[in-house]
Structure formats: structure tokens, C-alpha cells
Amino acid sequence: MRKIPVLLLGLLLSAAAARAQVDSVRASTLPPDQQAERLYNSGLAKFKQQSYRAAVLDFDKALAVKPDFARAYANRAAARYELKDYQPAVQDYDQAIKLEPNAFAAYFGKARAEEALQQPAEAEADYGRATERQADYAPAWYYRGALRFEKADYAAAKADFDAAIKADPSYAYAWHDRGSAQRRLGNLPAAIHDYSQALTLQPELLPALLNRAGTRRRAADLKGALQDYDAYLGKKQDNALAYTNRGATRYELKDYKGAVEDFGRAVALDAGYAFAWNNRAAAYLKLEDYKKAEADASKAISLNKDYAEAYLNRGHAREMLRQPDAACQDWRRAAELGLEVGLTHAANSGCP
Template sequence: MKSFLSFKVQFFLPVLLLGSFAGQAQVDTVRASTLPPAQLAEKYYNSGVAKYNQKSYQAALLDFDKALAAKPDFGRAFYNRATTRYELKDYAPAVQDYDQALRLDPGSYTSLFGRGQAREALGQRDEAEQDYTKATEIRATYAPAWYYRGALRFEKADYKAAQADFDQALKADPNYAYAYHDRASAERQLGNFTAAIQDYTKALNLQPEFLPALLNRAATRRRAGDLKGALGDYNSYIGKKTDNATAYTNRGGTRYELGDYQGALADFTKAIELNGSYAFALNNRAATYLKLKEYQKAAADASKALTLNAQYAEAYLNRGHAREMLRDADGACQDWHKAAELGLEAGTTYAANSGCSGE
């Protein structure tokens, strides 16, 4: 009897993992030769820097306010107040402070980069990209500006441009693990799995505990057909992190493809234990139960998946298979027709081959 199961692969990623490059406070010492107002400004400025570095951001903000009250054209105080406001998620005032810092020092690539980050946080992605571009023009060796512009271009699905930016980031900083990771994601989207695997590996060599790179390398190896390599990566990841339902689901999918249905069943069950509303795992467990000829359980899991997502075409298809094996021909036909209605061509094929009447 025919038995083509609907087992859908869920590949993660192309989610980018942005490294943390918020502006760093610039340290200066108090100069005794300055005039009293300037000396006072320096005193508050240095106090603000110290508090910023201690992550006492509200206290740092007050000191930078006092520094600027004593010296209104204090560019470094505008810059550091901006970085402090960014840390406090007060993005619009941060942009205003970066504007003032750039008015006083138009060639400050760090102010351009910082303003780009604040604008990106405000959802002003085009303006942020412009700032990152200007920063690269002023300082071509400033890796974070290339990296963040690449991330924005990745989000726009301009993967070739993103890859080129990550190339430049790595040229500026060959030890930039996040840039290797995200270049790998761009390469993966472009179908260059070999290069993507190499870059994920480089990221892991630089940061062995960079677990997202391990998970993404596993998914890429799976797409490239290296199921044993993928399984090894999933095992390593789960050995270090046991609470990720998606990792169990993807390892289960790999085991399913290798014909290890009992192993797949254990992984999908663990994923469901971690996330009871995980319709994808429920449907994949249904497909596994079909392979194991446990048709009642397959129908039950597919039904649970459909209570979570009534438009889940693959779950209708799998429940149709289970109902057919349970001698519920009418129910099977209804499910296959519904799968076809939702755009799954296999539903039409199964309905036709089983002699279902048209609906």
C-alpha cells in the first residue's frame, strides 16, 4: 500500500546574531591647566565615564548632563551621553546627542556608527544604513560598521551585498566570530553550503561555546545531505543545551531521514514536552507514528496539531493517511481534500488515487 508521508523539514536560521558593539565610553584625565568651568566639565565627564563603565547608567547620565551644563560644546560628553541613553533604550534622545556630537566633529565614525545603532533601534533602517555607510567611508577598517550594514542588507534579502559587507568586516577584523557566523548565513541563503559550513566552523573555532553556530552548522549540513554530520552537531548542541525544543525537533527530523524512527520519536516527544503548543513537532511525530504503524497515535497527534493551526496542510495530509489505515475512508478523503484546498498538491493526488469523490 502506498505510504508517502508528509514530513516537513524545519530549517532555522537565517536569523542573524548581532554582536554587541554599543559605543564605549572614552576615558580622559582631568587637566589641571583648564579654566574652572572646563575643569568642572572634565570632572563630571570623568565621573560619568566611570559610572558608565560600572553600568550605573542613570548616574552616568546625570554626570554627563552636568558636564554639558558647564561646557555646552563638549563633544565627547554629547557622544558619551548618547551611548548612555542608548543603553537605557532612550533612542530618540540618543540620536539627538549623536547629532550634536557630529556637529562638533563631523568626521567621527564612532558617532555615525552609534547614531546608526540608535536609528536602527527606532526602526529607521534606511537612515541607519546610511550612517553605517558613512562610517565605513571615514574608517574602512572599522569592522562593526561593515558588519551591521551587512546585517541590515541580509534582512532585506540582499544576500550578496550582505556577504560582501561581512567580507569587509572580516578583512578589518579576522577574529570577528559573529561576522563569520552571519557570512555563513548569507552563503547558506545563496545555496553555497560548503562555504557556509566552513564559516560556521571558523566561528566555532574562535568561540567554541558559540552554540547558535553549532546549531546552524547542523542545519546546513542537513540541507547539504550530510545527515551524519548534522546528527553529530545536534548531539553536541543538545549535550550542552537541553531546553531547546527546536533542536530536539531538528535532530528528530535528521534521525527520521536516517531511518531511526524510534530515535526520531523520542526527540519529537521531548520537543513537545518542552513546548506543548509546538504544532510542527506534533505533526512530525504523527509522521513518525505512521512509519511505526501506530495509526491511532498518528491521527491523535495530527489532530492536536490542527487544533493549534487549523491551516496546517501537512497535518491534514498525515491525518488522512492515518484515517485511511484505520479504515475511515470518508475521513481520509475529507482530510486530503482539505490539504489540497490549502495548497498541498499531494492532497489532490492521494484523493484521486484513493477514489475519493470530488468536493
């Protein structure tokens, strides 16, 4: 009696095996469109797994079965982009566009590949075509705006960032970059507003904090700038420029010891940073530490033989160190390099 269930189970397994064999035969004889779709889906799955070469092979097979498969061209292009095969990617996007001229994503993808190929004019045009086909796709506006910013067309860049923000008000990078365009256009309050909005949306977007600090300093809000530099350097301590800028802000606030400290941190991070060495020399002059001022200005000059401001500062230090001939020589050199105030100092000090 116990053998009957076993026999029945065996029959069930055999039937399942038979069905599997039938399914396998049917798969190989699918109509071409269905075969192409199956290969395409396999390529998509491999793409999502970041197996880009395997994805390309599946898209190749799909296109061999169905040569007019626009989506397969577009996704093979995307996989080739990830593999840094940018020119073949552009060619695939061209095929996808030829088959589906209104597919905005192919224009956008092609533009990104053209950027990678250092073809900014072509990329700008294709980002524009993407926006014409889908005006609410914020990245296309944003990337075109970034290209226009890079070529110093700040008004056009701002217009693109405007459109990106309209399409996606939560796009923190668009707010940030519009702030930078506003700053270049001299719209400082608007720039500060945009950087602030970017930080509201993405508090860890540290470039927005650093740029807002610089804009506040330019707008004469030194205390606000110092707060931003403090917040930035509280999170990131490896940026020599940030220390230099905070040092300059402290200098303008007459905190010369704090300025010396910041310029010192800058040169500790980047010993070749002539600007920071000269700035520390200027702060030492204010503190009446003339030997250190001369040493720092000399270091700046050793890094940049044509640094007019460093010659001027070293001249001041040498004057106070009772080295009049050397001071006169430095002031004249500053004037030769275009800093005419050097001649004024030389004349006032009675240089021969």
C-alpha cells in the same frame, strides 16, 4: 625633650591643611576648559561604574562650562543610550558630529540609537558613514551587514561581513552571520566553512552549531547534521526546534523510533507546536502504529485547521484503520488546501 616631635608633627599637619585649603580655592577658579575637562572625567568614571544618570549630570555640567565640547556630547549620548533615552542620544550624537565631523564613533553610536528607535534606513546610512571614516572598525561593517541581512539583501550583507572579517579576523559573530548569508545565497559549502570558523573562534556559540547542522542536512550530509544536533542538544535541552530538526534528520536516516522520541520531546517543550505533532504522526505511520499516527495528526489539525500535510497523514492512518470515508474526506481536504497529491490518494483508494 619628648614634646619637640609632637610639636613638629602638629606643624606639619597644619601646613598640610593649609595647602588643602589653597588647592580647594584653586579648583573653583580653574579656567573653563580645565573645569570642563574635570567634570567630563568625573562623568567618564561614573559611566564606567554604570551610574549613567550621574554621568549625564556631570556631562551636563561640563557642557554648561564648555558648550563646544564634542566628547562630552558623545559620551552623554552613550549614557543616554544605556538609559534607553534614544532620541536625546541621537540629538547629542548630532551635536558631536557637528563639532567633529570625522569622528567615526559618533556615527556608530548614532546608528545604534537609530536602530533602537526602529529607524533601519537611517541606521544603515550612519553605519556606512562610520565605515567611511574608519574602515578597520569591524563592528560598523558587522552591524550594517546585519541590517542588510534583515531586509533580505544577502549579497550586500555578505560584502559587509567580508569587510568585518578583514578588519578583525577573530570576530566570531561576523563569521557566523556570513555563514547565514552564504546559506541564503545557496553557497552551502562556504556556509559550513564559516560556521565552522565561528565555532573554532568561539566554541560556545551554539547558534553556529545549530545552523551548521541545518546546512549540512540541506547539503545531504545527514550524518554530519546528526552529529551537530547531538552536540547542540548535549549542551542545550530546551529548544523544541532543535529536537524537531534532529527528529527530521533521524526520519530521513530511517531511524523512525529515534524520530518519534525527538518529536515527542519537542511537543513536551511546546504543546502548541503543530509541525512537531504532524511529524511524529508521519514517523508513527512508518512504524505502522496507526492509532497514534491518527491521534497526532488530529492534534496538529486542532492547532492549525489549514494544515494540509496533517490531513494527508491522518488520511493515511484512517485508511489503515479501516475508516475509508474519513480517509477520503481528509485527502480531499488536503487537496483543497493546495496539496494536490491528496486527490491522487483519493483516486487510488476509490473514493467516491
